[in-house]
Amino acid sequence: MSFAEFGGPDVxxxxxxxxxxxxxxxxxxxxRAAGVNPVDWRIREGQVLGAHPVELPSGVGLDAAGVVDEVGDGVEGVEPGDRVFGEGTDTYAEFAVLSAWARMPGNLTFEEAAGYPSVVETALRVLREVGVRPGETLLVSGASGGVGSAVLQIARDRGITVIGTAGAANQDYLRGLGALAATYGHGWTERVRRLGRVDAALDLAGSGVIRELTELTGDPARVISIADLDAxxxxxxxxxxxxxxRAALTEAVDLISRGRLHIPVDKSYRLDEAASAHIDSRAGHTRGRRVLVV
Known part of the structure; x- marks a missing residue:
């Protein structure tokens, strides 16, 4: 899968x-499967060139799971035939090169495994950057997607209380991940306040809530966004x-193996349906992950 110019999914x-x-x-x-991340369509649209420089024409995709068939110089501990998941370049493809990987936990399918790498790295990073500690309460805006699903479970494993906002259809899903749940829309901040104080907050959906998150925490330094470029x-x-x-993958394997982390696949697409996957990803409302099956 490739694009020769920046633009919509039709490129x-x-x-x-x-x-x-x-x-x-x-x-x-x-x-065998490639993860579909919001950064994929942000790169395609030319939004994040500072963090992800692009030389056109360019391939697409960062995350994948599959079977090792070629090992580069200096690589130890892995050999052809091993099932791995990780991060690399141009993963919407039949073959891809990974620069970071880990062996897949035995209970994961390729489709499930492809949804973890960038998601878990992002979740661990924003939890670290927002500085939330055991015993505190974290508000997660847009909590039902891949990163939100990971944040909720990792935070719970660390003894952090989480309040998650999502659409009405995903309230039970959030509660199933151990979060207190609130719907977004008119009056959402009051619904959050009724659930408890907010020590820190994450904006995962980019839905224009930065001012409200800052008001709820009382400190902009305790708010992190991964989705609002105007933050x-x-x-x-x-x-x-x-x-x-690499460290994130190691922690992911540990959490998955201990039964403390599971990110469901919301929808799978064929490789030639990548444009549809991007359209759906951009629209939000995901419960877990979207992946391409190769």
Whole structure:
């Protein structure tokens, strides 16, 4: 999958391309599934060139799960035939090169595994950056998507109380992940206040709630956004640069293996349906993850 110009989902094209090969410190996988992340369509639209420089034409995708079929120089502990999930480049493809990976926990399917890498890294990063501690209460705006699902479960594992906002259809889903749930829309801040105090807040949906989150926490330094590019104009940090993905994958494997983290696949698409996946991702209302099946 490739795009030759920035724009809407219609710029995506399924093309024949040369097979990539693993360089030093990399592995190549036969892709079985690729994760669909909001950053994918932000890159396609040219929104985040500072954090993700693009040379056109460009492939698409960061996350994938599959079977190792080529190992680069200096790589140890993995060999062809191993089932792995991780992060790399141009993962909407039959073959992709990963720069960070981990062995898939045995209870995961390829579709499930493809939904974890960037999501868990983002969740761990924003929890660290917002500085929320055990015993405090974290408000998560847009809590039912992939990152929100991970944040809710990781926070619960750390002894943090979470209030999550989402649409009416996802209230029981949030409660099932251990969160206190509130619907968004008119009067949402009062509904949140009735659930308890708010020590820190995350904006995961970019729905124009930065001022309200700052008011609820009383401190813009305790609000982080991953979705509202205008957040810095309101004194709130926009978190858009990935951290240590290898460490995040290690923690993800631990959480999954202990039964403390499960991110469901909301919908699967064929590779030639990538444009539809981007349209749906941009529209929001996801419960868990969207993935492409190769």
């Amino acid at each position: 995506l094209r399924l093309v024949d391309a040369e097979e990539p090969h693993a360089g030093p410190g990399q592995v190549r996988i036969a892709v 810095p104009q309101l004194g709130v940090h926009f978190s858009g640069v990935a951290g240590d993905i």
